[in-house]
Amino acid sequence: MKKVLGNKGAVAWFVLPALILYTAIVFVPIVWSFYYSLFSGSPGLKWKFCGMKNYFLLFKDKNFLDALIVNGKYIAIVMVGQVGLGLLLALMFMFWLKKCKSLVRTLVFFPVVLPTVAVGELFAKIYEIQPNYGLLNSVLDSLGFHNLVQAWLGQASTALGCLCFMDIWVAMGFYSVIFYGALLDIPYDIIEAAKIDGCSGFNLFRYVLSPLLKPITVVACVFSFSGTVKMFESATALTGGGPGNATKSLSMYMYEVAFSYNKVGYASVLALVIFLICIGGSSIIGLFDKSSKEDN
Amino acid sequence: MNALKAEKIAKGTLIRIFIFLLCIVEIYPIFWMITASLKQQSEWTLKPAYALNSGFYFKNYVDAWTRGNMAVFFKNSLINTFVALFFIVIFAVTVGFAVTKMQWQGRDAVARYFQLGIMVPVVTALIPLFQIYNKMHLINTRTSLILAYIAFGLSLSIYLITGYLRSLPDEIMEAAVIDGCGIYKLMWYVVIPLMKNGIITVLVLQFFFKWNDLIFSMTFISDSSLKTVQTGLLYFQDEFGGKNWGAIFASVTMSVLPLLVIYLILNKAIIEGMTAGAVKG
Numbered sequence: 001m002k003k004v005l006g007n008k009g010a011v012a013w014f015v016l017p018a019l020i021l022y023t024a025i026v027f028v029p030i031v032w033s034f035y036y037s038l039f040s041g042s043p044g045l046k047w048k049f050c051g052m053k054n055y056f057l058l059f060k061d062k063n064f065l066d067a068l069i070v071n072g073k074y075i076a077i078v079m080v081g082q083v084g085l086g087l088l089l090a091l092m093f094m095f096w097l098k099k100c101k102s103l104v105r106t107l108v109f110f111p112v113v114l115p116t117v118a119v120g121e122l123f124a125k126i127y128e129i130q131p132n133y134g135l136l137n138s139v140l141d142s143l144g145f146h147n148l149v150q151a152w153l154g155q156a157s158t159a160l161g162c163l164c165f166m167d168i169w170v171a172m173g174f175y176s177v178i179f180y181g182a183l184l185d186i187p188y189d190i191i192e193a194a195k196i197d198g199c200s201g202f203n204l205f206r207y208v209l210s211p212l213l214k215p216i217t218v219v220a221c222v223f224s225f226s227g228t229v230k231m232f233e234s235a236t237a238l239t240g241g242g243p244g245n246a247t248k249s250l251s252m253y254m255y256e257v258a259f260s261y262n263k264v265g266y267a268s269v270l271a272l273v274i275f276l277i278c279i280g281g282s283s284i285i286g287l288f289d290k291s292s293k294e295d296n
Numbered sequence: 297m298n299a300l301k302a303e304k305i306a307k308g309t310l311i312r313i314f315i316f317l318l319c320i321v322e323i324y325p326i327f328w329m330i331t332a333s334l335k336q337q338s339e340w341t342l343k344p345a346y347a348l349n350s351g352f353y354f355k356n357y358v359d360a361w362t363r364g365n366m367a368v369f370f371k372n373s374l375i376n377t378f379v380a381l382f383f384i385v386i387f388a389v390t391v392g393f394a395v396t397k398m399q400w401q402g403r404d405a406v407a408r409y410f411q412l413g414i415m416v417p418v419v420t421a422l423i424p425l426f427q428i429y430n431k432m433h434l435i436n437t438r439t440s441l442i443l444a445y446i447a448f449g450l451s452l453s454i455y456l457i458t459g460y461l462r463s464l465p466d467e468i469m470e471a472a473v474i475d476g477c478g479i480y481k482l483m484w485y486v487v488i489p490l491m492k493n494g495i496i497t498v499l500v501l502q503f504f505f506k507w508n509d510l511i512f513s514m515t516f517i518s519d520s521s522l523k524t525v526q527t528g529l530l531y532f533q534d535e536f537g538g539k540n541w542g543a544i545f546a547s548v549t550m551s552v553l554p555l556l557v558i559y560l561i562l563n564k565a566i567i568e569g570m571t572a573g574a575v576k577g
Contacts, residue, residue: 005469006399010479014390014398015406018450021387025447026413029421029428036424043427089318096311106563107319110326112570113559115508117526118548122329125541131340132541135328138345173322177571230417233510237530251419251511258423259515268423275420282415 030275036268043264054269064270066245067253074164074249075228081168082224083217086175091205093176094183105180109173116170120237123166127152153239156246163247167234171227175220182216183209218289222282229278250274326552333357333545340541356546360532364547368521369528376438376513376524377506380445384453384502385495387446392457393487397469407458413451418511421448426515440516441524445506453498456572460494461487500562500569507555525551 040050058064089108093101111119128134129151133141137149152162186209194200194208231249235241241248241256248256251274258267333356334349343350360366394400395407425444426435434440464487472486488495513524523531532547559566 002399004473004477004479004482005397007479008400011394011398011400014394018387018391018454019406019409021443021447022410022413022450025425025444026416026421026451029424030416032424032427033420092311092315097315104315104319105567108322109563109567110556110559111322113504113555113566114326114552115526115529115555117508117510117529118551121529121532121544121548122325125332125545126325126328128345133345135325135345142344142346169321169325174570177567181571226415226417230419232419233508236510236514251417254419255422255511255515258426264423264427271420271423274417278417279415 033268033271033275036265037272039265040263041265042262045262050265054266057266058269058273063245063253064250067248067250070160070245070247071229071231071249073160074231074247075225077161077164078167078171078228079221079224081164082171082175083220085168085172086220087179087213087217089172089176090179090183091209093180105173105177109177111170111172112174114170116233117237119166119170120234123162124153124238127162129154154243156243159239159243159246163235163238166238167228170234171224175224178220179213179216182213186212215289218285221285225281225285226278229274229281250277326556329545329552330549333542333549335542335545337540337542353542356542357550359540359543360547360550364532364543365520365523365528366525366547366550369523369525370550372438372522373507373524373526376441376445377503379438380442380449380506381499381502383442383446384449385498387450388453388457388498389488389491389495390483391450391454392461393483395454396458396461397464397466407454410451410454413448414455416451418448422511422515429516435516436519436522438522441509441512444512444516445509449502449505453502456498456501457491457494460491460497464490496565497569497572500566501572504570 037054038049038051039047040053041047093105097104126135127137129137129149132138133149136152140146140148150158152158190208190212191204194204199208230251232251232255235247235249235252239247241252250270254267254270254274257263257270328346331349332345334352334354335356336351336353339347339350391406391410395403395410429435429440434443468490469482469486472482477486508526509524510526510530513527514530517523517527520528520531529547529551532544
């Protein structure tokens with residue numbers, strides 16, 4: 001047994017190809033980004049060492065600040081929407097829905113499997129105003145809300161909201177399934193006992209379920225956070241960052257700086273900022289789980 | 297007593313209406329998309345957008361498939377996704393097995409090293425990767441995408457597989473070894489068949505990740521004969537002009553339908569697979 005499992009040649013065959021590929025394509029580029037971030041211009045074109053200058057540029061760059069604010073708003077709205085509605089749906093599956101549980105669950109989960117770009121194109125047409133009214137505007141129009149008919153994606157005030165709605169619509173079912181699984185794991189005795197003690201409705205949720213659901217809530221938040229920090233695909237497909245910079249995320253700004261303006265050095269700084277926000281934010285959210293474990 | 301009963305019925309009806317509305321909100325856009333893809337151009341100006349299609353105008357699909365290059369995009373997406381999935385599964389099982397069941401120095405360090413990648417955002421590696429590919433003349437090749445897909449799929453897949461492998465009892469392997477199984481035979485005839493559930497989970501999860509990839513294919517591929525479905529859709533409007541709604545809807549529907557069918561057949565496995573990343577991660 002030991003000889004078979006201690007076979008060094010087999011270990012090498014099993015691990016090395018994946019290790020080399022992973023190192024070359026995931027790890028080396030991250031380290032490489034640090035190196036790039038110390039240069040100005042782009043490789044082969046005015047490529048000069050400039051020390052920390054790119055990092056100082058960050059504080060003076062209004063576009064960066066705008067993207068940071070847009071990205072922040074997006075994270076806040078979508079995270080609350082996805083996790084909150086997911087939890088609400090799961091509670092509904094658990095306590096309200098007697099029949100057709102799996103049918104409703106299948107339907108609600110369905111948008112999760114759709115390609116982001118296809119969803120983006122679809123919603124672009126739903127919000128459309130020119131050349132014809134899209135679904136939303138035509139429904140509003142025939143219901144008599146003529147003053148609500150507007151270019152949903154064409155104005156800065158509504159574009160981000162429309163984007164958030166789309167992403168919540170897509171992922172709500174995903175979070176509801178996660179929460180529903182966690183609710184099923186709670187022994188029914190506990191809920192029964194609480195009900196006998198006269199605890200029901202909101203109090204049942206507040207004092208009995210929510211502490212038990214805390215670990216999975218933290219997991220869901222980390223998941224939602226790391227998905228929303230990367231904000232790129234859905235916004236690219238729905239609005240392309242516009243109007244103006246109203247829906248341009250950090251990733252999209254970085255992409256533009258790197259591949260349209262060819263400022264590879266500065267774009268690397270932006271890439272590192274995204275990396276740090278992603279890791280830092282997830283660890284901070286993760287802390288909530290640890291602190292609750294220490295309490296017990 | 298009667299009042300209580302009436303209240304209960306009212307509450308039940310309200311809940312039913314709410315659930316019904318919810319299902320409508322989740323499903324109606326998809327339904328609308330399918331009907332819209334069968335409309336003629338004139339229907340858009342004559343009738344409101346929510347009207348049903350008056351006929352079945354399949355020419356939209358023909359347009360999208362041939363003039364819109366959807367046939368090519370589909371082929372590319374299929375090749376890229378399946379080659380990548382094949383290697384992801386092989387690597388995930390072999391590395392997962394090596395770091396959980398085999399005895400060698402540094403295995404925990406290697407496991408942790410792979411785990412680090414779970415949180416890495418794709419955009420962080422994008423710029424250097426583009427430069428590396430550029431120097432190696434890999435831009436505009438399928439290889440560039442497939443390599444990136446495999447590498448970025450590894451961390452989570454290995455993590456999930458190790459979770460499944462930990463619960464695999466050592467006795468089964470011991471019995472096989474006593475019967476004279478070598479390490480490679482053990483892997484092929486004992487471990488892989490027992491890991492079926494784990495492998496399905498990884499396949500489902502990674503299939504959707506890779507099939508939906510936009511950022512890599514957008515960055516590394518500019519040749520339209522190598523574009524995938526996602527990048528193809530994105531540039532579709534440029535090729536057809538924003539006004540040919542029928543063809544746009546047909547192409548979007550076409551990219552959605554295969555997934556819809558797969559989902560309706562395998563919905564339980566897919567729901568489990570997709571959420572495993574969060575629940576076990």
